Amino acid sequence: MMPAHETYDVIVIGAGAGGMTAAAVAAAEGLRVLVIEKSAFVGGTTAWSGGMVWIPANAKMKEVGLSDSVADAVQYLSGTVPEPANAGLRAAFLARGPEVIAYLEANTEVRLQPVKTYPDYYPERLGATPGGRVLEPVAFDGTRLGAAFARLRPPLPEFTLFGGMMVNRLDIPHLRKAGKSLRSTLRAARLISEYALQRLRSPRGTTLHLGNALAARLYASLLSRRVEILFSADVEDLSMQGDRVSGVVIRHGSRDRPIAARRGVVLATGGFSHDAVLRKRLFPAAAGFVSATNTSVTGDGLRLAAKVSAALNTDATSPASWVPASLFRRTDGSRGVFPHMVTDRAKPGVIAVNAAGRRFVNEALSYHEFVLAMLRDGNGEPDRPFYLICDRAFLWAYGLGRIKPFTRGYWRHVASGELIEAPNIAELATKIGVKPSALTATIASYNADAKEGRDGEFGRGSTVYQRHLGDLCHKPNPCVAPILRAPFFAMRIHPADLGTAIGMKVDARARVLREDGTPIAGLYACGNDMGSIMNGNYPGSGIMLGSALTFGYIAGRHLAEGSGEAASSAAKTSI
Secondary structure: OOOOOOEEEEEEEOOOHHHHHHHHHHHHOOOOEEEEOOOOOEOHHHHHOOOOEEOOOOOHHHHOOOOOOHHHHHHHHHHHOOOOOOHHHHHHHHHHHHHHHHHHHHHOOOOEEEOOOOOOOOOOOOOOOOOOOEEEEOOEEHHHHHHHHHHEOOOOHHHOEOOOEOOOOOHHHHHHHEOOEHHHHHHHHHHHHHHHHHHOOOOOOOEEOHHHHHHHHHHHHHHHOOOEEEOOOEEEEEEEEOOEEEEEEEEEOOEEEEEEEEEEEEEOOOOOOOOHHHHHHHOOHHHOOOEOOOOOOOOHHHHHHHHOOEOEEOOOOOOEEEEEEEEEEOOOOOEEEEEOOOOOOOOOOEEEEOOOOOEOOOOOOOHHHHHHHHHHHOOOOOOOOEEEEEEHHHHHHHOEOOEOOOOOOOHHHHHHOOOEEEOOHHHHHHHOOOOHHHHHHHHHHHHHHHOOOOOOOOOOOOOHHHHHHOOOOOOOOOOOOOOOOOOEEEEEEEEEEEEEOOEEOEOOOOEEEEOOOOEEEEEEEOHHHEOOOOOOOOOOOOHHHHHHHHHHHHHHHHHHHOHHHHHHHHHHHHO
16 A cells, blocks of 8 residues: 555654654644554554653642652752763753643543552652652553554563453452452453453454553554554655755555655654664674564664764663563564563562572662673673572462463473473572582572571662562562572573664754754654663663653654744745
């Protein structure tokens, strides 16, 4: 299918959160918008994510009795993002973030709610909050999309139950207590019954949560505004009129076709996580080539921008946002990447060890900090092994990686090599290539403190954020328990990225800049095509989506407000 028109007001390249936000806002402002997506689905990596959106001082905090201010957020960021680079962009983000949420709720299908108890990642820093800055999408009924539901990227199967049932944060404790609590049993029964009915009409559950709900809400916003979406199409080049970006050239099938954009083009292709050349050039060698992002994220936006002399922001403290990940093979033969974000590392009864069999990090730190510790420990050595170690009590109660709690058939994961099992610690050490004496000593030292609920080496469970990720029902420390019950297990983890932090330089209006700091007329960027406003730091859950929505909104509004400049340019061209 080719585009219905030869000219649009705005062309957006990429249908992730940032691109769909820019398109939805531009359409809400009355512009004719075309979205070009290289894959067969909308949603990008957002559809796989937790869908958290970090917006300080948002109005929804007051609705649940929480207080915050831009001044507090500035103070917090000064302690967690100390570098002066991109200070102006952070100021724009803080100033306009609350405006973004209000606008989207008034003009689109996006609905967000505050997470009252989701602390900032560095709760000991001045200006931090215990919750409320993180917003999550309200659940969405996928049947509202009609036939277009098939175009929404499904969530990762490892984050669903029973072959396609999504659950939200509040459902998980009830599912864990099913059979032990009447209230939880009834809730679990209702969820499963609703899912069974949904499967009679759909290949997966239609009650959507987390990032899938956010992607669905943005998609519904585009559909309601009749935004045209071109799937499975590659953008070959940007068109220029003088020094202004005036459209794109697409490859669809075997044909190249130019499409004009009166106001401008927004680059929102998701960064370069799966581009081996750019990873090798911009990532540390120890990071390897594992990514938890969508495989279509291959640096398309950066390459298009480079052709028109856009500047790349390489000042980031870290070139990516990081997460430890385990690898496995699905039954269909595809490689799976499981991001160990919040489900296991901080729970009581698991530790992480390096190639020497020693702990190297507080396991309950943020996933970004956890991987930074992996990269430091590796001394730049690629493919250095790291493992999570636990016992059978932990595996049963909390699961490990994609292995869910209360899994009886864990032997399948042992047979595939994903999970390593041994009857004692010394044999486990041999199986993972570690000196038995080293791993035995590590476990013994950890257990001596853990029996008293302490972590003398790293202080695990010492902050409200770490305790939030632990098991609050476990006393006295929700993050610490000894590793005692055979058999024992190990799972290899790798440094992986959640998204790139190096991207195009932009100004506070989301316009792409040249090396001399001047904006390239008609060219905008948002999401991970835009350089990280946090310089590769990761102060809280939803940093990437918060920035993507904010600068997608800023781009959409500026394109709508820039009619005078665009019209003047178009008039001169026609004359």
